[in-house]
Amino acid sequence: MVRVEARSIGKSYGGVRVLDRVSALFQPGLLTSLLGPSGSGKTTLLRVIGGFVAPDEGEIRFDGENVTSVPLWRRNVGMVFQSYALFPHMTVQQNVVFGLNRRGVRGETARKETARALEMVRLTGFEARRPKELSGGQQQRVALARAIVTNPRVLLLDEPLSALDRRLRQEMQIELRRIQRESGLTTIFVTHDQEEALTLADSVAILDRGKIVQEGPPGVIYERPRTRFAASFLGDANFFTGRVIEGGIATATGVVRTDDRLPAIGANATVAVRPEKMKILDEAAADVAAPYGNRLAAVVSEIVYAGAVSTVLLKSADGSQIKILTQNREARLPAPGESVTLAWSAAHCVLIDA
Amino acid sequence: MIALGRTYLLAIIAFLYLPIAVMIAMAFNDSALYTLPIQPSLRWFAALASDAPLLSATRNSLLIAAATSAIATPLGAMAALALERKQFRGRSLLRLLLLPPIAIPWLIIGTAMLVFFFWTGIGRGLHALLIGHVALAIPYVVLIVGAGLQTLRADLEEAAMSLGSTPIHAFFSITLPLWLPSVVAAALFAFAVSLDQFVISYFLSTPGVSTLPVEIYASIRKGFTPEINAISTIFLAVSSALILIFAQLSQLGGKRGSR
Numbered sequence: 001m002v003r004v005e006a007r008s009i010g011k012s013y014g015g016v017r018v019l020d021r022v023s024a025l026f027q028p029g030l031l032t033s034l035l036g037p038s039g040s041g042k043t044t045l046l047r048v049i050g051g052f053v054a055p056d057e058g059e060i061r062f063d064g065e066n067v068t069s070v071p072l073w074r075r076n077v078g079m080v081f082q083s084y085a086l087f088p089h090m091t092v093q094q095n096v097v098f099g100l101n102r103r104g105v106r107g108e109t110a111r112k113e114t115a116r117a118l119e120m121v122r123l124t125g126f127e128a129r130r131p132k133e134l135s136g137g138q139q140q141r142v143a144l145a146r147a148i149v150t151n152p153r154v155l156l157l158d159e160p161l162s163a164l165d166r167r168l169r170q171e172m173q174i175e176l177r178r179i180q181r182e183s184g185l186t187t188i189f190v191t192h193d194q195e196e197a198l199t200l201a202d203s204v205a206i207l208d209r210g211k212i213v214q215e216g217p218p219g220v221i222y223e224r225p226r227t228r229f230a231a232s233f234l235g236d237a238n239f240f241t242g243r244v245i246e247g248g249i250a251t252a253t254g255v256v257r258t259d260d261r262l263p264a265i266g267a268n269a270t271v272a273v274r275p276e277k278m279k280i281l282d283e284a285a286a287d288v289a290a291p292y293g294n295r296l297a298a299v300v301s302e303i304v305y306a307g308a309v310s311t312v313l314l315k316s317a318d319g320s321q322i323k324i325l326t327q328n329r330e331a332r333l334p335a336p337g338e339s340v341t342l343a344w345s346a347a348h349c350v351l352i353d354a
Numbered sequence: 355m356i357a358l359g360r361t362y363l364l365a366i367i368a369f370l371y372l373p374i375a376v377m378i379a380m381a382f383n384d385s386a387l388y389t390l391p392i393q394p395s396l397r398w399f400a401a402l403a404s405d406a407p408l409l410s411a412t413r414n415s416l417l418i419a420a421a422t423s424a425i426a427t428p429l430g431a432m433a434a435l436a437l438e439r440k441q442f443r444g445r446s447l448l449r450l451l452l453l454p455p456i457a458i459p460w461l462i463i464g465t466a467m468l469v470f471f472f473w474t475g476i477g478r479g480l481h482a483l484l485i486g487h488v489a490l491a492i493p494y495v496v497l498i499v500g501a502g503l504q505t506l507r508a509d510l511e512e513a514a515m516s517l518g519s520t521p522i523h524a525f526f527s528i529t530l531p532l533w534l535p536s537v538v539a540a541a542l543f544a545f546a547v548s549l550d551q552f553v554i555s556y557f558l559s560t561p562g563v564s565t566l567p568v569e570i571y572a573s574i575r576k577g578f579t580p581e582i583n584a585i586s587t588i589f590l591a592v593s594s595a596l597i598l599i600f601a602q603l604s605q606l607g608g609k610r611g612s613r
Binding site for chain 1: 509513514515516524531
């Protein structure tokens with residue numbers, strides 16, 4: 001298992017700074033997601049790590065060894081392309097054995113290794129097929145087998161599931177996770193799908209305009225976003241901005257309390273609240289007396305029903321929109337136009353850099 | 355409506371092929387005076403065997419066509435590789451400049467070549483014909499092999515390299531086999547372009563050294579004999595075969611290259 005390190009990588013294309021001195025550490029044997037909108041530099045970072053693109057500045061290190069100038073064909077990385085890039089004139093067997101042959105592994109050993117890799121991706125029996133005789137999901141598996149069969153120092157995946165339909169994608173996410181655990185390879189996974197990043201990864205790095213804005217386990221990134229971008233790109237969030245006063249933040253619609261350490265009194269501050277942390281108070285129940293740190297009057301503007309959950313859009317007194325997510329457990333949802341009281345805990349107000 | 359469309363198409367095909375059909379029929383007719391009914395005979399084909407100028411012109415035509423194909427194909431293929439796969443200044447301009455020679459009338463290209471070859475001392479003859487035909491064929495080759503390359507994703511080579519192939523090995527083991535059908539198609543096309551060329555050949559040939567189309571033209575001016583029908587029929591068969599093989603190959607290239 002290899003520790004992969006990117007040290008202040010810079011890369012520009014035609015005057016546009018795609019990577020802005022990015023540093024990142026990828027822990028051995030873990031799966032890290034590079035998550036960001038298109039143009040954030042995530043694919044370029046992956047390609048620099050793999051040696052497909054030379055950085056303008058900075059270093060790539062595998063287990064401390066500087067590999068920045070090691071060419072792609074000697075770097076020993078496994079890459080799964082968005083298009084799979086299977087060799088169309090070769091059978092599945094020939095595709096998978098290709099990398100072994102290039103590394104001097106031939107004959108019976110190569111055959112056994114190939115069989116083992118195909119077994120891992122559950123494609124035993126498909127050796128003689130050509131790529132175009134396979135479904136999208138099967139092609140994906142061949143690409144994966146081909147990338148891991150050589151036991152690369154790092155496994156790189158460039159949006160490998162984006163071409164699959166939703167159902168197949170979810171299946172492959174589980175498969176991918178299993179194969180990654182079994183192989184124990186340090187894995188870097190580029191995606192723009194936040195759900196995919198949360199489900200798959202041991203660690204998520206969020207990129208924005210060529211910089212990593214936050215990095216950590218999915219739970220921490222989701223529960224404790226550090227910036228407005230991180231909070232709104234990974235999941236939804238409601239923001240409250242105001243001036244710090246004694247015991248909270250004075251906003252246009254009242255004082256918002258948070259358990260986080262606030263800056264000095266008089267400074268500006270913003271907190272983010274996830275939609276599912278906010279709740280509509282049920283006036284009839286004892287709920288009203290419950291100790292929520294924050295309350296806010298709002299008018300329901302729209303309800304989006306989605307089976308297990310509903311999204312309720314509301315407007316507060318100053319006209320700003322609030323979004324909450326509620327489980328459809330209780331029978332009654334408020335109607336549009338109804339005035340309600342929202343409540344949430346001070347613990348769920350996360351102080352962010354606006 | 356379908357029946358109407360089919361009739362229309364048949365009419366067009368008939369329009370295209372009727373003169374050719376008559377010519378072929380007369381090549382096999384014993385009579386020199388185009389009398390009907392046709393008396394089947396191979397005498398005009400037999401007569402060809404003893405027509406020395408026509409035979410020599412045929413040999414020249416085949417020789418130049420083969421040489422044109424052998425020279426224009428690698429040159430054009432390398433140009434296409436550079437245009438499709440490399441980033442350099444002026445790439446779009448160079449790509450654009452490849453197209454006009456296809457559209458410029460041959461008469462003008464032929465005149466320009468004749469003037470230029472005289473001015474530089476290259477003169478006329480087989481070598482001049484070869485240079486002219488190669489220049490003429492290259493734009494077609496670049497277009498055909500370039501189209502073949504476009505269907506090949508660049509990430510195939512990247513995949514091979516990530517698996518341990520050097521760039522040269524990746525080219526020969528991945529790109530070339532997938533590209534080969536369009537390269538062969540381009541070679542056939544270059545051969546056909548040279549074989550069918552008349553105007554430029556007419557300008558660059560000398561009285562003793564000419565190609566088949568030029569020789570046929572000369573014979574017609576001297577006086578028409580059914581021998582012309584016979585040689586034209588053979589010529590037609592060869593050209594048509596080349597074009598049909600080309601059509602098959604370029605279709606195949608497209609299919610194999612796609613994912």
